[in-house]
Amino acid sequence: MPDTSDSPVTSDSPVTSDSPGTRDSVDDTRDAWATVRPELDTTAIAVLGRIHRLSRAVTLLSDALLEPFGIGRGEFDVLSVLRRSDSPVAATRLAHLLTVSNAAITKRMLRLEASGLAARQRSSHDKRVVLVDLTPAGRDLIDAALPAQLGLEAEIADVLGWGDRDATESALRRLLVEAERRLNA
Amino acid sequence: MPDTSDSPVTSDSPVTSDSPGTRDSVDDTRDAWATVRPELDTTAIAVLGRIHRLSRAVTLLSDALLEPFGIGRGEFDVLSVLRRSDSPVAATRLAHLLTVSNAAITKRMLRLEASGLAARQRSSHDKRVVLVDLTPAGRDLIDAALPAQLGLEAEIADVLGWGDRDATESALRRLLVEAERRLNA
DNA sequence: GCGGAATGTTTTACTGGTAAAATATACAGC
DNA sequence: GCTGTATATTTTACCAGTAAAACATTCCGC
Structure with missing residues (x-):
């Protein structure tokens, strides 16, 4: 404030x-x-x-x-990735996609499993990797929670006119490409 | 990543x-x-x-x-506010400017005082308020640390052309005004 | 197919934030 | 000038993240 x-x-x-x-x-x-x-x-x-x-x-x-x-931002982000992936996702891949440490994924999964929203399973192909997937409850929850999230951001983004939105979007894309390039360098 | x-x-x-x-x-x-x-x-x-x-x-x-x-983001942010204010700043005002809790300011000040970069002093006018100010060492440190911070951001922002930068800036201003309006509502 | 480097996950110890309770001071109305 | 309410800060208990160590498994070269 x-x-x-x-x-x-x-x-x-x-x-x-x-x-x-x-x-x-x-x-x-x-x-x-x-x-x-x-x-x-x-x-x-x-x-x-x-x-x-x-x-x-x-x-x-x-x-x-x-x-x-009843979830926090960390859990929401994990559920979102899972929801838009058709198949289970490896823990390390989640960490990369969300730019957080592997340890953070472990902790988030402990919470998500405790509340029955996601499940872990060791991959049969490679027993080092843990595959994460949504439960039906997790799917319901993310579907229920998404609209408010998108809605709020849409309302705020609406202060930009039509043309401005596109121009801003493309400027932000260029900035993001540059920032992520440096981060992965 | x-x-x-x-x-x-x-x-x-x-x-x-x-x-x-x-x-x-x-x-x-x-x-x-x-x-x-x-x-x-x-x-x-x-x-x-x-x-x-x-x-x-x-x-x-x-x-x-x-x-x-030898400082973290939290300390840097406090030092920055102090550096650009000519007079001491009340702790609560720091919290408002940085959008963090009062408790966060107390903790940051413990670290800044321990490293001799800032000092606290009870206001004589109102003995509830704590006034925070830079020490000479703190002033030197923020002046030394600033260029790299601004430089990195300037380099990234440079992927936008001259005209795009102004347009983006003004779009972001409109978004920020709206977001802060809602936050203070 | 064995030894060692590489990869994926979890555990450990720690850090920097939060909310709410505790504390201290100021102010307003009577 | 006292009482109650509001304001400013700190303390307490807790939470979500990190880095690095520990552990498990796979892969590579021989």
Whole structure:
């Protein structure tokens, strides 16, 4: 809850005046830097600072929608991958897809198994790998929980007009390709 | 490390064919949903799914750059707010600006005080509030750590052309205003 | 088909966050 | 100026993640 109206520093020189509409918390942050360290190039913050804040804010909002279903974000993410895969998924593959440690998958599976939403089974082909699959209850739950998740994000994304949405989407794709390239390097 | 080349599901029907260049992990995710639950509207993911993944990827990359300075993201964020504020900041205000709990600020301050980077002091006007300020060492450290952080983000943001950057920035601003509005509602 | 490197998972020890209770101070109305 | 309510911070108990060690299985070269 960053209180935007309550400026972090006496904002006298709006360096971020390129906003025709409303200002956001990142505008305030950049103005504050501009007064204290004017030589600093904060254009990076204009894009990625907003992305970080947006992700955090939306996560907080949508986590709340998960609560009535008795699962957390970690479990939801695992159930989602399983739901859109037609066959069981290896634990390590889950970890890669979700960019978390293998240990995190183990812990999430303990919770999901305890609540009967997913099951583990050692692969018969390769007894090192554990294959994970949805139970019927898990399938029901993810199908029930998904609409609210997608709905919230759709409502927020709707502040962008039709053309803007496509342009933004493609800009974000380019950024993501670059970030994932560096991460896998 | 989502391995994009290793598709989550046999991707036969590219519903996300609007990419002139490369595909990213979110394209794969949307295609997978389209095969399993074709009636589902996943346009929300196109924008916000990418934002979540981007934030996570960039955070992982830039956290690594913080390591040599002996601080974590939490401490870095506190030092940043302090550096761009000319005067001491109340603990609760830090919590609001960073969207974390008050308890998180207390814990971060314990670490920052232990390493001599910031100091706490009860306000004389209102003895309930704790005012936080940088030490000279803290100021030196944040000034030293900042360039790498901004540099990484600037490099990534540079995959966008000049015009695209401005358009993206303004789209993100609109999204952020909406998300923060809902969060503070 | 044996020994050693590689791979997949779980366990262990630890870290950084949260919510809610406890504590301390300020303020408002009488 | 006292009482009750609101506000600011810390403490407590807990939770979800990580890295690295431990363990199990497979694969490779001979």
